[in-house]
Amino acid sequence: MKRKGILNREVSRVIASMGHGQFLLVCDAGFPIPQEADCVDLAIKKGLPDLPTVLSTINKEFISEKVMCAPETKSNNQPLYDELKKIFKEVDFEDISHEKILKEIAYEARAIIRTGDYNPWGNIVLQAGTDPYAWFEKEGLKMPDFYKQRIKNIEEADKRDMFYKSENNMEVYYGTLC
Incomplete structure (x- = not known):
């Protein structure tokens, strides 16, 4: 079940x-x-x-x-x-x-x-939609502004826990936002 x-x-x-x-x-x-x-x-x-x-x-x-x-x-x-x-x-x-x-x-x-x-x-x-954390976790990918805004909205709404969590450090995500 x-x-x-x-x-x-x-x-x-x-x-x-x-x-x-x-x-x-x-x-x-x-x-x-x-x-x-x-x-x-x-x-x-x-x-x-x-x-x-x-x-x-x-x-x-x-x-x-x-x-x-x-x-x-x-x-x-x-x-x-x-x-x-x-x-x-x-x-x-x-x-x-x-x-x-x-x-x-x-x-x-x-x-x-x-x-x-x-x-x-x-x-x-x-x-x-797609999970911006999961789709943009690989190094070298450039995250479009739309997905940067999605991540911002997700985190401002305190809903980060609803999305993919990599075993890697969270810096991977924040590094792609810059």
Whole structure:
């Protein structure tokens, strides 16, 4: 039996299959999921499971480099938006129209995870990222500014422990930032 983390085999499968830049859409109970989508339906009843629980659990095992949601999430559902900012403190946010989520992202997403939440504008797109510590630990590599900023965001959010730890001294990482 798995020791910890995500126990749902389908959610684990989806996360393990994701590549850099692909989209994972985590949606509320009412999202119109395309028939051809790879869907993991977690909904049991109204509110179970809720979006924050699913998203915070996913964030412990999935590297997001961007979180996208409709601007209405911030303007019309501030409690959800505030929760997203807490869960994904180290990640960049981007507004994306609700229509684009419905008509494009739903068809482009590597997978869709449906929750039981009844949460207006509760359709959150996670763009898969990479672990900047792991990918840039070899000597001689030049780290692009984007990844330097990612490391800064990760460390300011005090989430360094969620990423790869080399057996080498941490100076390897800090040396690449200069």
